Amino acid sequence: MKTIAIIGSCDTKYREICYMRELIEAQGVKALVIDVATGPDPSKGYDISREEVAESAGVSWQDMESKSKGEKISFMTEAVAGYVEKIYQERKVDGIVSAGGLQNTVMATAAMQRLPIGVPKVMATTVASGRKTFESIVADKDIVTIPSICDFTGLNLVTRQIIANACAACVGMVKNAGKPLEKGKKIVVGVTLMGVTNVGACAAVDELERLGIEAIGFHTTGVGGAIMEKMAEDGLINGILDLTTHEITQEYFKGGFSYGEDAKYRLVKGVQKKVPLVISVGGLDFIDFCVDEFPERMDERVYMMHNANTAHIKLLPDEAEITTQRFVDRVNKIDYPVKLLIPTDGMRHNTRKGEELYYHEVDEIILGKIKNITNPNVEIITIPGNLDTKEWGIQAAHHMIDELKERGVIGEEVSYK
Incomplete structure (x- = not known):
């Protein structure tokens, strides 16, 4: 079965992530939720805990708890990118989707940028609006970026539809097209x-x-x-x-x-x-x-x-x-x-x-x-x-x-x- 990784903070964005899992699995695709929460509240609904992500980078999460918010975000950004790259190479995921504000966008797209061109990557984000540029989001990769219209503060008539569109886009690519670029025989x-x-x-x-x-x-x-x-x-x-x-x-x-x-x-x-x-x-x-x-x-x-x-x-x-x-x-x-x-x-x-x-x-x-x-x-x-x-x-x-x-x-x- 094809698998899509959902990257998100499973403390503050728990409802949105549960909804994303529901939408993806309803389409016959497995969802793998990776928690990147950095706050003090407990996380729930994940498949891969933040502790496991941290340990994959050689650090105990307990050692991170005394750090500042900025230090935690910086660490988790690199840690989740390395973790996702590893499980992709192990053929455990076929695409990535995420939805969130600046913090979640930074961490999720850092992971997306580690994957080859052609592998489905979808980011619904508050950052994709106003005078902001897309350089920090997409870098040199093919990340599909969807403006969130409003902030992700729970599920409402706007966020439900934006999230549904993001998940449908990723599922569609994973099922019907998405694969890494491969060099053919032509020069x-x-x-x-x-x-x-x-x-x-x-x-x-x-x-x-x-x-x-x-x-x-x-x-x-x-x-x-x-x-x-x-x-x-x-x-x-x-x-x-x-x-x-x-x-x-x-x-x-x-x-x-x-x-x-x-x-x-x-x-x-x-x-x-x-x-x-x-x-x-x-x-x-x-x-x-x-x-x-x-x-x-x-x-x-x-x-x-x-x-x-x-x-x-x-x-x-x-x-x-x-x-x-x-x-x-x-x-x-x-x-x-x-x-x-x-x-x-x-x-x-x-x-x-x-x-x-x-x-x-x-x-x-x-x-x-x-x-x-x-x-x-x-x-x-x-x-x-x-x-x-x-x-x-x-x-x-x-x-x-x-x-x-x-x-x-x-x-x-x-x-x-």
Whole structure:
């Protein structure tokens, strides 16, 4: 029988958890309730006690009782994540569901994040509303997140329906689809893109697919590139066509639409695994910010509105010096052969002469620093034209094919000539 783990505090959320068990088991799926309560009141209705979770991490719960609430939450977050990872590897659970506020969300999603992409994970949470971001909830995993609408203070007309939907979603996935991603026989290439490089990147995807390669597009707006890097690290991707490295620029500003903490993994995890790599400079020349969060010196800046709320802002020359050096520093650490593609007429759309984000001095600074990369493992290749064009994207795909051949991933029989 399939089993779904329910993670929750079996003291304050006992009624909600009992209801979740009832709903899941009514659908012919076993429920395994894991208690993560940290308060002084006794828990009930669990299958796995908090004491057992703590002991699995090598600590007696009695030793935790004198700790502060924050210390208990921090400990239980790591402990339950490790416990769930262990029982998943032992094939004792097939999915996870949880419902709660911030404390429960932090602990439950930490456990969910330990499981592979494809394994059903559903979190109904008070955190998924307002100006909060989803980064802390989903990280680089496929956690289905449902706004709770109201707080979980018992069962009422709202919480009953939200919980029912969350449980039905998890049961449906466990019964009909949910399983970890598995690498098939086809060669898989990750391709990075965003709206401003979409034409070129999609042309590359189409060309790779025409040549028998399975291409996966990753949207580089704070997390997409990091997810691609993690999949490469996990052996799910055979090659990376990193056309859009914009997240590395945005990382320097510690904010904006495309900022994400996991940008630190860009050009890192895939490189550590020595995955065949073709790099380019898509979006290195701009940042994106909402109108109420504009950076300083806007009176000096060239920018255009991307939509009613967000502007695309060209870097200033001094910023281009700094952010490009960060890119160069990562490229200089690569210790195996890769290709670096440079366009001659813009790193995204709207950047050619006469267009809104044309700023020749900034482009020259960026490309000048990149052309001076001294790493002997990096082959610098210039492709005429703008990166965000069909012709440019097709040529980039051909260089990816060349790289895969040179690394022995595919044979010479694959030909784009």
